Amino acid sequence: MSKLLQRREVVEELLAERGNLLVIAGLGAPAWDITHAGDQDLNFPLWGAMGGAAMIGLGVALAQPKRKVLVLTGDGEMLMGLGALATIAVQKPRNLYIVVLDNERYGETGMQETHTAHGVDLAGMAKAAGFAQTLRVNTRAGVSRLKNLIHSGRSALFAQVKVDAERLPLVLPPREGSLLKNRFRAALLGPDAVHQ
Amino acid sequence: MNPQPDMPSAAGLLYYRARSLPPIHGTQMKKTAESAWPGEVHALLKEAGIRQVAIVPDAGHARLIKLCEKDKSMRVVRLTAEEEGVALLAGAWLGGEKGVLLMQSSGVGNCINMLTLPIACQFPLLMLVTMRGDFGEFNPAQIPMGNATQAVLEALGVIVKRADAAKDVTEMVSGALRLAFNTYRPVALLIGQRVLGAKDFRKLTESVPQ
DSSP states (O other), rough: OOOOHHHHHHHHHHHHTTTTTTEETTHHHHHHHHHHTOOOEEEEESSSSSSSSHHHHHHHHHHOOOOOOEEEOOOHHHTTTTTTHHHHHHHOOTTEEEEEEEOSSSGGOOOEEEEGGGTHHHHHHHHHHOOOOEEEEEHHHHHHHHHHHHHTSSOOOEEEEEBBBOOOOOOOOOOOOOHHHHHHHHHHHHHGGOOH | OOTTTOOOOOHHHHHHHHHSSOTTTTHHHHHHHOHHHHHHHHHHHHHHHHHEEEEOOOOHHHHHHHHHHHOOEEEEEOOOSSHHHHHHHHHHHHHHHHEEEEEHHHHHHHGGGGGHHHHHHOOOOEEEEEOOOTTTTTOOGGGGHHHHHHHHHHHHHHEEEESHHHHHHHHHHHHHHHHHHHHTOOEEEEEEEEHOOOOOHHHHHSOOOO
């Protein structure tokens, strides 16, 4: 039996040599994971807005068609905003890649099981919605392939990465929303963006 | 024995009940169709550089939505629920674009927790909300949310303005747009049912709406 993927190893690999990738992280563990991999201005970690990560990614992707946008989020967060799969599939953004780190748990609230622990197939739902590329990942080789697909991406992608339900030390990004917003905009759009 | 020989069918009952009240003077759908505000608001949004138009349709927004769909400088994003639009437009601003969210007042209820995002991060957000459960409403199911729309938004800290006459809508949109994008806040403009016309169910029972 193969060992389950460790979420922080997955995120570190996906974000290594990330270039100018724009990264949105859903609240909770994915926000801590991207911060663990290295907090930076082009990260937008969420502290709330559960169910909104993928749609925030769509807004960025439509505004910045020449940049690649990676949304890293959890299974609970994605389950709360499933309608976004339909909305994004209709828009067909070529530069939006959604990766769900699926530990089958609500990690921040006591590791209660989510629907994916009971067979709900998020990648299948994304495929049925019309995503051009959908995949399930549960091996290191699969993570490398996913990384290549993101970096060479030409159409919207949805990946469900099965990860271990570990309890990990929190690695917190800044909490102040205006700071997170303004540093992202300044890094992406130039220092004058905060005066617009 | 039939105790109620004149009892109409369900559709007939709707017709009967709608017919039992006279039309509200000055709020016919025909008058709404002739109103200039959708065209003026579209021009205003275009001039302000609005690029992403997030929608859950409402009859009151139908003409504005058509104008935005025809406009190549705008991207219309149809949502499954209104809260998606709140998140979308936060992303638009992060990416350097402006947007607008068009919805019916019932959709405000679907947005509540997501509105904490633009409030906590001071994202500009312009919401144009056409009212139901408001002036002259026919449908009881629209009343609870329509009645609560303004109070709920204000309880969260969203700035709320209202336009209750067609002649005021364009100016109020202009003001709401400035408030949102100059002061980095969510702003909702409620467009009253008096502007849009109370839905005339009598006509709807007589013909299939186009």
